């Protein structure tokens with residue numbers, strides 16, 4: 001029997017699992033994740049803002065494990081020895097594999113900027129997202145005790161896709177937060193700090209401007225062209241434009257870091273040929289150094305021949321990669337040629353709260369409520385591919401008519 005070990009039960013890992021469990025080959029799978037649940041990472045911002053309950057974005061991994069074909073181990077992967085074909089998981093005997101699928105996802109990247117780890121909140125897993133929500137609630141309560149308006153201020157560092165969606169969710173959460181603090185919604189001040197002046201380069205400029213304008217109209221202070229130099233307690237220090245001597249500061253009791261992500265640290269610790277935790281994979285998604293190791297999702301960089309740059313890290317791409325890794329393992333087991341990775345986007349849509357969004361579906365620009373429906377459709381499709389119809393029916397977003 002062929003032993004396949006999958007590391008990570010995110011979008012990519014679960015997609016590989018689903019396809020391998022359907023296969024008729026004599027394959028046993030061991031799936032490892034540090035949590036007993038899978039979470040939809042692309043919805044973390046809603047949990048952080050408090051507009052979505054934690055339980056709505058996760059389901060038990062055991063729901064999708066076929067015990068006849070798969071063993072699930074809850075534990076943290078600490079090392080991979082590709083020469084010996086073994087994996088070290090905390091408090092577990094060493095795992096042995098014939099084929100390995102590494103799908104360990106992303107972690108927060110501070111780019112070495114001082115004070116980020118100590119003084120800003122990051123949002124890369126469910127516990128951190130819940131931690132942000134609890135922190136916000138605590139600040140609102142502190143305001144009622146002190147009447148200090150710093151407790152009502154929120155700064156989001158980085159206005160990439162994640163920062164943008166988080167700010168949108170925070171705008172939507174403003175009335176609830178204001179209620180906790182006993183103030184009117186306009187007293188909750190949301191600001192973002194971003195180095196670039198051209199936001200969301202994955203969208204045409206007009207479309208990105210549409211999103212920015214909405215946030216500005218809703219009272220978000222957008223500080224663009226400001227490179228963050230340091231995070232001090234309750235303070236973001238930045239440089240204005242290119243002038244090193246032109247510095248400024250903004251203050252708030254809540255500072256959230258969404259400036260960047262990198263691939264899992266395990267990739268570095270285990271000696272993969274990586275850059276910022278991502279490995280430039282072969283066309284069939286194998287590791288350039290070991291052809292029985294597949295690397296998928298946010299730890300993989302696959303070259304997009306059209307743009308000449310690696311594909312971005314997205315849930316959609318992770319799902320396609322996860323499926324191809326399973327197909328290619330089956331090809332290898334049968335001594336057949338493997339397939340190359342190709343990707344056709346369903347569209348990229350950024351939400352601004354629950355009822356607004358904007359983006360591209362194919363090459364068509366979509367905006368407003370219709371875009372928000374498209375976004376929910378894309379997210380439901382992801383859930384279908386990781387959790388199946390059962391999870392879509394219990395967690396899917398069908399609240400289209402609000």
Ligand SMILES: Cc1cc2nc3c(=O)[nH]c(=O)nc-3n(C[C@H](O)[C@H](O)[C@H](O)COP(=O)(O)OP(=O)(O)OC[C@H]3O[C@@H](n4cnc5c(N)ncnc54)[C@H](O)[C@@H]3O)c2cc1C
Pocket residue numbers: 007008009010011012013032033034035038039040041042043044045075076077078103104105106123124161162165264266296297298299313314315316317318349
């Ligand atoms: C707020 C936000 C919004 C986003 N919006 C979108 C969007 O609209 N569309 C889109 O396509 N993409 C979006 N993304 C990006 C998308 O979430 C990622 O590209 C995607 O999650 C990557 O999938 P993955 O399977 O590689 O990793 P992950 O989803 O990160 O899963 C990794 C899994 O590995 C486990 N794990 C990690 N380290 C270990 C370890 N050492 N031991 C054991 N288990 C471990 C984790 O618990 C997790 O289950 C968004 C991301 C964020 C943060």
